[in-house]
Amino acid sequence: MTQAQRSQLAARVVGVYWLMLLGGLVLFTVARIDDTTVVVPLWVGAIGGTLLGQYLALHDLRSWLAAVIIAAAALYCEPLLPLGNATAQLWQAFLPAALCGFWSLGDRAGLAATWFPAVLWMLAILDGNDARLAPDGPAAVLLGGFAVLFVWFLHARESRRIGLWRSVAAEPLAPAQPIEVLREPPGRQLARVAWGVSTGAITVAITVWLVPPLWQTEELVGPAVQIDGAPAGCVPCCPLHPTARTQTARIKEYLGLGLGHDAHPTAPLDELACRACDGAAAVITVPGIAADGEPAIAVASAAGTGDVASPGARDLARTDRGSSIGTPLAEPDAVAPATAAWTDPGSLDLAGGSPAPPAVPGSLSWTDPGAPIETTASDLPPISAAPEPPLPPQIAPPRPPAPPPSTTTAAPAPISPPAAAPQPPQPPSRGGTGPPGAPHRTATDTLGTSVLRWLALILGGAVVLHGVRLALRPLRRLVHLRHLRRPFWSETLDQRVSNAWQLALIGLRDAGWRPGATEAPAQLARRAGVVGLDRCAAILERARHGVGLDAGDLADMQASADLAYGAARTGAGRFARAVGWLRWPLT
């Protein structure tokens, strides 16, 4: 077996595998385009590992040696890549990518080889999924797409295995010549297409329907939100309302890069003893809903009295939309100032319930939910000295937006708490609290429908193009037949005899007859037994042997060819005739 033959057999498997791999990487990149610290190491690790693994497989190295080389490569290169925190993600991607790349060209590990591409696809699928255990539109489409690629990959691997089976063995193999089709029933292509479509549909259905119920969630520590509860008096300045950390959840995956979903509060934060601070500024966090439907947290910063904000307040101040868990958060004084402010007396009970918003320091100001709001509380309620036992977590009910004060510079957006509505019962989750560094899913993190729209556009375009090509085939056939019968330009006598023979062959092919590679025309005529074909064969052989032909022979040839064409098609049946109009090449 030559190297060229080996490469030809492996090319399709490698191509499909890289399609799966790059597809997963691209989808993940689209979802997390702004997070280069995650995306770049993932690309480097995945591509580098896959290249190494497939290189080792194509050089026929044994599994143990390949594992040693992959591990050695990781150990050797690790200090050479100063990527900081990204190093762990790079090697987390590199090692399985190399192993799966190696297995992709192995004998029986095809399913195991698809694990790493599946991980990449699942990152994008889970990030783009709005519901937890039931993939919605884009996620379902991607899951189905991965299932189709998986079937395609298995098919490509089996084709390669058969190629190897026919070429390589411990015993000597007889070199086989290509299959010679002498007669074929019409419409087999349609059956194959139907089977392919059915298989793809079943696989997609199984995957989209049966896989998600198995998924397990893991809970993550999310941002802090304000909850209802009696204000607890304490020695330091106390917040108006106790706060609680939220918990988000995500589907567990090997690469812990998934985004959190469905934030909900957990137990209140363990506040330190604090005291009431008259006229002091308090840092208050107000949950809200951004215009795009994502939860937003309004943050007030402590100011004015010089009292030290409680840890809870600091936590509140750190609660910033879009900040990544696990990365250093901005200090309270780093919070951007409010651009619009108004008072919410209903919830905060400031200034004696007066709806008039003090647009001065000490008043509560609301901002655009998408940005932190700096609020100064001038009249905080009395706070008891000893903290009360924490109440069960409860999110403050949504507050309707009050009319903006006249002093505000812009109208505030309607605000509603993100997790104020009762949480639907979640399926039992395993794996308790996850790593606190998981980022929360925001609107920009979701896999944009634009990508899917583009994909659908490309797919639809390909289908339309194929349909147009199919639709043009009858026209192409008509033109071709017309030329064979009456050439559009002047041709020699021998060429016209050959044209007539081609016409007869087209009719034969419609009926399923195909000439053998070494079969003489007379032999084909005897085998097919179609009326007029023997006469065609006789004249053609005379032309091939240089025996002189005249116009009478040409007329005879054309008449016989027409007769054979019609007779062959007549015996083929309606279905075969219809399929014949769509076939290309014609012979």
Place this chain on the structure above:
Amino acid sequence: MPSTTHRELRIATLMAAPAIAAIASLSERNAQILHTTAPVLGMLWLCAAAALVVRAVQARRQSPADLRPPWHPLDVLTATGTAVLWISATALVGFAVTGWASLSVLGVLGLGAVFVAVLWTAIAAGGDASWRGATIARTIVPEISVEGDPLREQLRLAGIRIPAGMRLFATGRALPFGPVTRYAVGSEGSRAELCQTSELGAAVRGEHCAPPLVFWLGDVLGLTHAPAVEHGEARFSVLPRPAVVDGARAVLGAGGDDAPSRQTQRQPTEGTFRIRDYAAGDDTRRIHWVRSLQAHRLVVRLPDEIPQAEPAVRLILDTELWGAEAMACRAPGELLDALVRVWLGVARALTETGTRVTLIAAAGPTGGPAAVDWPTAPHSSREALRLGGRVAWQTTVPLGALIATDAAPAVRQVVVSSRPRTLVSSPEVAWIVVPEAAWTSAEPALPAPARIRLPFPSGSADNRLGRRRRARERSQEMRNDRTIFRHVMSCTDGTPLAGELLARPRRGRVALEVIP
């Protein structure tokens, strides 16, 4: 065709792997699993298992005399399918431990794919529907050939139903140590008329009956296969190619039996040729025109080379050897082919010198002795060649039975053998010894242990440890048998061989040399 060594294990995989996966997954006590995933996969498994059982019962009813175990039709998983099923189960177990969603995708995809493939294989490719009305014609061309000619195997298939999503596979071996032929046809060949050709290489002497090819259907994902059937037995003959023998005259002894016909001395006045009157039927090219003019009648020349009395030789082929057919090595066949080539080559060489040769071998139609006179006319030795083609190692006719005890004294009896030995109560015979060491090739070396690199391209099924072990065992058995065969052929009972002839290959010919 997949090996049947681990058939029971593959059948057990169909039940064990899904059971393990179910135990691992259902321990989650997840209501959604219990209401969607588990019932659907369970139904798929049940449908596949039921279809397999129905096919097994059907097969048992159709062929009650089948000696294979009743669960044989349940063996539908290929090695790849078995691996996919176990990897799926492992993925689901791993998912239960780690909770990684990608493992659940792998597990469900693998289980679902295998169950659907098994179901489709049992429904579409089970039973004999695919072979009903099919025509399978296998021919080895040319049907009658001469040793060393290139052979081709032609397989014509017509009317075989290959369901969509399946492939037709066929494999077999036409010659005992010849190349293996392997064919694969996609579903585009369903009910079609196909012709496939394979080059078998040089023909090996013998009357061959090629065992039938093994056919089976497998799905295009390589997960399952249908039960195999056998079709296409083929018969063909390969005639021996007589060797060109140098020194065959030595068979006739010192002086030679044709000495009386030679004119050893000729005086200057003596004519070159003996002459006689022309008789009707004489070749006109032999007319001696000068003498005819002198004698006024037609006179023809007589060639001196034709002896007055042709010597006769009974050339006997010794094919008596116990256990040769059971040997796994190639040496017995190669040695027998060499014996036949020398046997026929000596016969032809002797005939060309004017000796009447009778070929004797234990290759009659019923296995008994057969005697064929080598014709003097060239190109008419087909009967002798057919006799040579039929020759095989045998134990039914001892060598002594081939030696004529009542032969005329002028008839020499020469035995072509690899094992010259003393024959009890038999007249004196001459021996042409064909030494085993000179006429057989070495057996292939043992497969080298490939610890660093795979012996075959990555992805080839022949890299599997089981196949490598079987190949090594097969090779080892060949070498062991070769050792035994060499010992058997080199055994001697002390028969003096001085003066006998030794046949040795020399530049593509056979040289007969006298053993000093």
